[in-house]
Amino acid sequence: MAESKVGGSNDLNRREFFSWFWMGWITFSVAAGAIVTLLGRYLFPNVLFEKPSSFRAGPPTEFGLGVDERFKDTQSVWIVRVPEGIYALSTVCTHLGCTPNWLPNESKFKCPCHGSGFRMSGLNFEGPAPRPLERFAVSIDETGFVKIDKSRAIRFANQWSDPDFLLRG
Ligand code: FES
Structure with a gap:
């Protein structure tokens, strides 16, 4: 009888031991998972690696009359020279992006998605685009180069006379 009590007590101890063991193991696993997650967030933080919003395009004399497409792919900008000066157009269609x-023979920008057309000024004149192509701020930097600042944009034609968006000369 006494042996069976001792045996029962051993069973209880063994059960308790495994119960504590599993609880400890689960706690350890959850803590380890949390640490690994935090370490991952530390090593790979949520950082946006964006291109700088302004760039040097080159000396003003490099831009002849018409549309310069050199920065279309790298900066999403067309630089346009007209007799009055230089302006920078966004290459993003104002319909759905x-x-x-640029179609030089027709002297217009034509969107391949839904057919919007824009004059060389950026003015929308056909298709569903609701407004002109945006213009970015243009200036001459300290080295005499044309500088385009894409963090400053104007959206409507009545703003085009703003001297920050047309580099005269
Ligand atoms: S996205 Fe250009 S016309 Fe629709």
């Missing part, structure tokens, strides 16, 4: 193509 596709990239129009």
Whole structure:
């Protein structure tokens, strides 16, 4: 009888031991998972690696009359020279954001997605685009180069006379 009590007590101890063991193991696993997650967040933080919003395009004399497409792919900008000066157009269609193509023979930008057309000024004149292509701020930097600042944009034609968005000369 006494042996069976001792045996029962051993069973209880063994059960308790495994119960504590599993609880400890689960606690350890959860803590380890949390630490690994925090370590991952530390090693790979949520950082946006964005391109700088402004860039040097080159000396003003490099830009002849018409549309310069050198920065279309890398900066999403067309630099346009007209007799009055230089301005910078966004290559993002104001309908749903596709990239129009410059068609020199027709002297217009044509969007391949839904057919919007824009004059060389950026003015929308056909298709569903609701407003002109945006213009970015243009200036001459300290080295005499044309500088485009994409953090400053104007959206409507009645703003085009703003001297920050047309580099005269
Ligand atoms: S995205 Fe350009 S016309 Fe629709």
